[in-house]
Every structure is written in structure tokens, then in C-alpha cells.
Amino acid sequence: MLKHPKSNKEMNNAIVLLIIIGTCLTSGCSNAQSMSSDKILIVYLSRTNNTKAIAEIIQRNVGGTLVALELEKPYPENYQQTVQQVVKENETGYLPPLKTKIDSIEKYDVVFLGFPTWDMKMPPPVKSFLHQYNLSGKTVIPFNTNAGYGVGSGFESVRNYVQRAKYWKALKLGVG
Ligand SMILES: Cc1cc2nc3c(=O)[nH]c(=O)nc-3n(C[C@H](O)[C@H](O)[C@H](O)COP(=O)(O)O)c2cc1C
Numbered sequence: 001m002l003k004h005p006k007s008n009k010e011m012n013n014a015i016v017l018l019i020i021i022g023t024c025l026t027s028g029c030s031n032a033q034s035m036s037s038d039k040i041l042i043v044y045l046s047r048t049n050n051t052k053a054i055a056e057i058i059q060r061n062v063g064g065t066l067v068a069l070e071l072e073k074p075y076p077e078n079y080q081q082t083v084q085q086v087v088k089e090n091e092t093g094y095l096p097p098l099k100t101k102i103d104s105i106e107k108y109d110v111v112f113l114g115f116p117t118w119d120m121k122m123p124p125p126v127k128s129f130l131h132q133y134n135l136s137g138k139t140v141i142p143f144n145t146n147a148g149y150g151v152g153s154g155f156e157s158v159r160n161y162v163q164r165a166k167y168w169k170a171l172k173l174g175v176g
Pocket residue numbers: 001002003004005010045046047048049050051052079082083086115116117118119120121145146147148149150
């Protein structure tokens with residue numbers, strides 16, 4: 001089921017996200033904090049910069065390489081057209097090709113993976129990333145922003161894709 005963003009909640013969400021990320025970075029993600037920052041990769045998808053803002057906070061706290069997922073063929077500017085395209089891609093299992101290339105993913109031990117909820121799911125470009133790059137043996141830490149309806153099946157999908165990852169800890173973000 002697609003739930004549309006509650007635009008008046010977006011700012012509140014961002015604040016909640018910041019608090020939770022802050023908590024994570026001082027406790028549950030301490031393995032990332034104590035690790036050499038050249039072993040940390042922060043990958044994110046962001047259309048309107050909410051997830052980007054969280055990714056940048058994580059980088060400020062733990063260091064690491066920040067990578068935005070970009071598509072060979074970007075989604076339309078128009079929100080409704082993007083929603084329709086995403087619904088179709090989810091129905092058909094289409095994996096949009098990524099313009100972003102990550103050099104030597106094997107050199108990273110910790111991968112933060114951030115994405116917004118789209119159609120109550122993981123966005124198709126994030127599926128493309130997880131199909132393309134092998135994260136087995138790494139610590140994978142997903143984080144999410146949404147418009148108040150929650151992460152949906154996004155974290156569950158991360159778990160399914162990275163079953164062979166060493167460890168994963170989902171950051172439960174957003175309100176709803
Ligand atoms: C195509 C699309 C579908 C979305 N579907 C949902 C949804 O199902 N539930 C929800 O809470 N928010 C949904 N949103 C809102 C985004 O998850 C939310 O605004 C998020 O914080 C945007 O992150 P960004 O600024 O990093 O792109 C959707 C946004 C888009 C563009």
C-alpha cells in the first residue's frame with residue numbers, strides 16, 4: 001500500500017531522526033566509532049535531502065566515505081510521476097541501473113546504508129545497489145527517513161539481501 005508523505009511532519013521527523021542517530025552513534029554503533037574511518041562507507045539515496053542530512057551527520061561523527069546513489073536515468077522531478085514509476089518498478093522487480101560506482105567495496109568493513117521509505121518499501125535504486133555489491137562479511141547498518149508512516153518493509157529487505165553480512169543493526173527512525 002502506498003502512503004503519501006505528510007508534508008507538515010517532515011521537519012519533525014528530521015528532528016526525531018537526528019536524536020536517534022545521535023543515540024546510535026554514542027552507543028549501539030560504537031564498533032563503527034572505534035574503527036578506522038577508511039573502513040567505513042556511508043551509502044545513501046536521497047531525493048529531497050532528508051536522508052542526505054542524516055548521512056552527513058553520521059559522517060561527521062564516525063568519518064568514512066560518503067556516497068550518494070545516483071541513477072543513470074534519474075526519476076522525474078514530479079513527485080506523482082515518481083510515485084507511479086516506483087510502484088511499477090516494484091511490481092515488475094525492475095532494478096534501475098546506477099550511475100554511481102563504488103571503488104573497491106571490499107576495503108570497507110562497515111557499511112551504513114540510508115534510504116527513504118518509498119511505497120512503504122526499500123526504493124528500487126537501493127535494491128540495485130544491494131544486487132550489485134556484495135556486503136557479506138561486513139557490518140551493515142541501515143538507516144531510514146520517511147514521512148511519518150515508518151520504514152515499511154525496508155529494513156526487512158536489507159536483512160534479506162545481506163543475510164551473509166557479519167552483523168546488522170537497524171536504526172529505527174522516523175515517527176508514525
Ligand atoms: C516515490 C516516493 C514514495 C514515498 N512513499 C512513502 C511512503 O510510502 N511512506 C512514507 O512514510 N513516506 C513516503 N515518501 C516520503 C519520503 O520517505 C520522505 O519524505 C523521506 O524523508 C524523503 O527522504 P529524502 O529527502 O532523503 O529523499 C515517499 C516519497 C517518494 C518520493
